[in-house]
Amino acid sequence: MNFLKTSAPALAAVAVLGACAHTPATTGTTGTISMSTLHAASPALEKYTEKTLLGDLWGRTDLIARDRSIVTLAALISRKDLGELAFHFNKALDNGVKPGELSEMLAHLAFYSGWGNATAAAGVLAPVFQARGIQASALPPATVDLLPIDQKSEDVRVASVSRNVGDSAPGLVKFTSEALFHDLWLRPGLAPRDRSLVTFSSLVATGQVAQLGYHLNRAMDNGLKQAEASEALAQLAFYAGWPNVFTAIPVVRETFAKRPA
């Protein structure tokens, strides 16, 4: 059997990208993995991937496929799961995520998961766009007309930063205000509800419990439904591991409980 050249079945979440034919060790990091590779390494993992993950989880109707793709990509990019990324960018486009939304997700996750995560993801997304004939001119440009800021929500945020950060990190406060909340969050290429879904998913996927309550509340203010957030946790359990989700649960539960019904 040749692990490296087997192309994946159409429905599989994983497909070998050739890389150098003589460098099998690179497959794990940089190309996606074929079902036959999973079979060769772990028939149990192959079964859970086909039946539980791709069958049961993705088939659930509690969260639409488009949103599952957004949650999944936020987790993969935040965790540098580059091997699965090309497949999931294509799946997201097939599930109705727009090219411009993917483009904005990268910029958003640069701030929320680290610059290198986003630039590495750009290295995977650019060839995906190229293969589909999607030009940069079709993406939201660098400078755009911004959405109006919600001043009430912004006042709450500023008060919270002032209370928590104080004068301990003036540079941080400046960039948080100017670059994040007065620019990034107001770019219209990704709806506030979707920016919040990306942020929530990224925080859960990287075990960032301390910011979770604030951002889940913001997400629900921005239109994310409780049932959607709840099902996103099931999606994240698979892509970010069970422990990250169980660690997030107490905060999620408390946030749900404190919101008006």
Added chain:
Amino acid sequence: MNFLKTSAPALAAVAVLGACAHTPATTGTTGTISMSTLHAASPALEKYTEKTLLGDLWGRTDLIARDRSIVTLAALISRKDLGELAFHFNKALDNGVKPGELSEMLAHLAFYSGWGNATAAAGVLAPVFQARGIQASALPPATVDLLPIDQKSEDVRVASVSRNVGDSAPGLVKFTSEALFHDLWLRPGLAPRDRSLVTFSSLVATGQVAQLGYHLNRAMDNGLKQAEASEALAQLAFYAGWPNVFTAIPVVRETFAKRPA
């Protein structure tokens, strides 16, 4: 000196895998690193690797080499240390870990450290198995006769999930019950004590303190000795970094203290 083509000494933990000869930058990520590369970059790191890590640590008798390999692999897979993985899969097989146990570890860590971690590891393990002539037919098949569930322990777990998760994430509760505790944990290809050692190591290696107490207790119920868990922490300090282990210590210590002598 040619960093890329130098083969490692037999005892070294690290050995260059060729990759494309003209792509030095890929070595860091995808192939293992030779001692001569360590020497060229940092003679101090080379010394600590040879003397402290491979000499002192691996030579300690408080944990058998087979278990050190299991702890190390759980850490490497959970942290996506793909560069060291091929070497350590081979070392584990040499240390007496069975192919079927490695196969089950991947499926186990898909749930506990994230799906992409396990599929990336499969991309490294499949060629290792191929090179040794280990066929998928020699591994535990997708469907197996399951071990009987320990109903008393399961009742405690269900009560804990109900108390902590409640109705905040019904999809998560369903998969946790059906896929994890009524299937994965009952597969006989990896003994419960070893599944617990993998889980404990993965949690420490990824800073997941919140689940640590439950799983260390479960590990000791499954037969892991206190001295083994204790020495696993020394192993994990090297492979997952000192801070992760120091963060875990208070929970470990409290768990030890609360168990009957």
Added chain:
Amino acid sequence: MNFLKTSAPALAAVAVLGACAHTPATTGTTGTISMSTLHAASPALEKYTEKTLLGDLWGRTDLIARDRSIVTLAALISRKDLGELAFHFNKALDNGVKPGELSEMLAHLAFYSGWGNATAAAGVLAPVFQARGIQASALPPATVDLLPIDQKSEDVRVASVSRNVGDSAPGLVKFTSEALFHDLWLRPGLAPRDRSLVTFSSLVATGQVAQLGYHLNRAMDNGLKQAEASEALAQLAFYAGWPNVFTAIPVVRETFAKRPA
């Protein structure tokens, strides 16, 4: 447009390394990403990279460029951001970080961020040194005359370890004492203040809040100024993501507050 062969502008933080010309998917992981790739994937990310990150942040005078390079490298190595590493090793050398200091940083981060992080970084640093004609003989050798230990500070540390770890992990205590504090920290090739800056940056970049107070105090005892630690947080927000820094803020603020003015 050819994403893979475009060389980056001189000032850009990112530059394509060729890799195999026929393996675009590997670019994301192993080579650095060109500005034209960022443009093709996300014009917004390109803008924030050029203007906010490389322009505004790196241009601030609150932290000298040499220290920004140290903070950035500590974050990248601790988070396995290998794609950006070759560029930043070169930038660090251009900013006045000495080859021997980079060499010692790798050994230091093996202990503080995990062995595989450091060996992977060695795989990137060795070719950088080779390209500049920097021989291993010009780096601090494996065995050196150590700095004298500060016995007062060491007594505090030993008491703290004894109090926190007790007899729960004797192997860990042994290696912490012998390898870390009686050897690594006393190597003169990286000044204690710089070792502390590396440690502080690594802890923030990996969300290790529990050890942060101890090491920030140690850093300031070693000569790191409050304004430098503060500005390092702005640098880390970009390279390790906003959430890690906001999670660190309460500990940083409390530590600042408790120190004599």
